[in-house]
Amino acid sequence: SGQMTEQSAPQVTQQAGHAPPANDEQADFVRAVLGDTEDTWAQVFQQSGRNYKNPTLVLFSGQVGSACGYATAASGPFYCPADQKVYLDMSFFQEMAQRFKASGDFAQAYVIAQVGHHVQTLLGISSKMQMARQQGQRMEGDGGLLVRQELQADCFAGVWANLAQKRHNWVEAGDIESALNA
DSSP states (O other): OOOOOOOOOOOOEEEEETSSTTOOOOHHHHHHHHHHHHHHHHHHEEEHTTOOOEEEEEEEEEEEEETEEEEEEGGEEETTTTEEEEEEEEEEHHHHHSSOOOOSSHHHHHHTTTTHHHHHHHHHHHHHHEEEHHHOOSSTTOOOOHHHHHHHHHHHHHHHHHHHHHHHOOOTTTTHHHHHHH
């Protein structure tokens, strides 16, 4: 059906004075996709006997403070495991379209799937990464743990995209190329 139920409506916070207007099309799209990621991951977690805790989405422009520190639009979308929030600067999508020729809803949805990092937090992968860092394991460079963590988050985004496609059949011609450009 594609409609979100009240129960699955995403929790959204907007940075005071910097949030997109209530009728902003991009913001509505982001909220809808986040709601779909929540539905998808709740089902996946339930199948393995786990509970999925929804992240909070923070929409901002310019700069934002998080439990992971301050960030600007130049940082791009990010997830902070310390507060379990996904931070999105809405101007980032415009920059993607202009600089990287990655316009298209699928590319935007893929970026929104920063939720993959949230899944890592809920599964305990993020805390294992922190322990590895404290133990002095190699984090940077080819084959480093940070690269592997990013690839795994991308894989989780792909899991969501695959399951969402099966439900909605919303991928159109050119969307895959647009997502790869992103």
